[in-house]
Amino acid sequence: MKYFLYWGCSLEGTGANFLVSLKPVSEALGMEFEEIEDWNCCGASVSYAGANDLAIKVLNARNLAVAEAEAGYDIVAPCSSCYVQMIKVNREIQEDPDLLKDVNSCLAEGGLKYNGSINVRHIQDVLYNDVGVDKIKQAVVKPLSGLKVAGYVGCQSVRPYGEYDSVNKPKVQDRLLEALGAEAVPFPSKIKCCGSGIFLPEMNYCMELVKNILEDATKHGGQLISTVCPMCAMNLEMYQERINKAYGTDFDVPIVYLTQLMAVAFGMDMKKDAALNYNIIPPEGVLKAAIG
């Protein structure tokens, strides 16, 4: 199983625990990754302030064109924002020959051409559909027994296309959590928005969104919240103190990447592989209690 891994800018910084844990986990599951040569940023969800729509499309098409020319493997994006930007551009190009022509006339300025042959996939899609729940279960040596996890799917990992999971009632992340031996608690806010890219500049408005998500997760018994998006992880984890101050709450919920939980359940090193020491709110306590 060979793929291009497009990890994006955040996974080298604020989302580093995602990338560090993804590598040993995917290796254990027989996935091989290559990097797209000299890749560029996807533009995330806020670039429209500075760029028109075609420029953002061309930005993403550059990565697609390079991947197509190099090897044509499916591109796997762990970051939900990278995923949605890239799959959106790819779908629109594939459905509209006129757009492909415009995009290619821009790519030609740098000697590139895209034919529309690449598939863009989310990491949850690949884990669920290519690797499969059975293979993941086989890799588990320390099941997360009794651990109650609120699986936070967020927005951009399933919407708008629902390529691999329901846009209204996603279940893939819960099935993956269960494969690790954890209990996926009911969590109606699992697809509610955290504020995403405008959380920082619009914090006064977005804190309430995060408060509601944390409240829902803990109310349903979640001991920790799992996520597959660096923006969700950042917004849910970093501002709990501020939220407690503003709303008189007492949240102290660890926010972990799905791949960190996988590394723990696969019996890997808590620091080197699961990167738990990267987390600001420590998840070690509940995890050690679960694996015994």
Add this chain to the structure above:
Amino acid sequence: METMINYDPTFAEEVFQNVDAGEEIKMCMNCGVCAGSCPLRHEMDYPPRQIFSLIRSGKRDEVLNSKSIMLCTSCYTCVVKCPRSIPVMDVMHGLAHYAIKQGILTRKLTASFGGEFWNQVYRLGRVDEKDLPRRVFFSQGLVEGIKSMLGFMDIGIRLMLHRRMKLLPEKKIKGIESMRKMLDKAEKLGKGGTVA
């Protein structure tokens, strides 16, 4: 309220011509599902449905000065829910881009955040997560910049201590010059800038 206003197609034409995804509003039947599904609807002056009505009634200033068009979290809920398959989010982004290009900065910090984000992409080909907030904060003036930096120092230090901050400055990608040529052409070829 807006049903009492007469239709005036002038601004709608401007939107169709110049705003990315602007023509999509032709399909709107004003059902309000977009407004009902939006996470920040309660902070908006006009929910998306009303923005579309205002466009049809020629209310240029109300639309372009509305804070709603700047408050999209890009969650795609409205896109999924719209019964007429209008990419509402894309229209809001298109309007925000158009308003900013006309120099209208209803949400200064958000406009600066998105604008700086794009500047970094254009300058480096990548985004430097530690440099971005600094530039955004200081775009609000020196005093505001220092205040905001101090206010976020706790978060910065924690991220650094937990190895979640790339310490070295982000380097330009190798193909930066050719990437910029591609983007320059796209800016010329695409919509979103000129006033009709």
